[in-house]
Amino acid sequence: IAILTDLLAGMITDEGFTAIAEHAVLKGLDRLKTAAKSFGAGSTKVQADLKEGRLPAAVLQLFPAAPKPSKPDEPKRKR
Numbered sequence: 001i002a003i004l005t006d007l008l009a010g011m012i013t014d015e016g017f018t019a020i021a022e023h024a025v026l027k028g029l030d031r032l033k034t035a036a037k038s039f040g041a042g043s044t045k046v047q048a049d050l051k052e053g054r055l056p057a058a059v060l061q062l063f064p065a066a067p068k069p070s071k072p073d074e075p076k077r078k079r
Contacts, residue, residue, distance in 0.1 A: 009035035
C-alpha cells in the first residue's frame with residue numbers, strides 16, 4: 001500500500017485531485033492525504049473549487065478552515 005500511495009501522490013493533478021483526495025480521506029491513507037492537502041493548498045483550481053463549494057464533503061475534511069459555501073435562501077413554506 002505504501003508504494004502505491006507514494007506513486008499516487010506523485011500523480012495528483014488538478015483534474016484528478018478530487019478523486020484521489022476523496023479516496024485518501026475515505027480510506028484513511030495519511031501519506032496520500034498529506035500529499036493531497038499540500039497539492040490542494042498550492043493549486044488555484046482546487047482553491048477556486050473549495051471557495052465555490054464544488055468539492056465533496058470528504059475532501060473538505062482536508063481543509064477545515066475553508067469557508068463554508070452559503071446555502072441559497074429556501075422559500076418559506078406556508079402552513
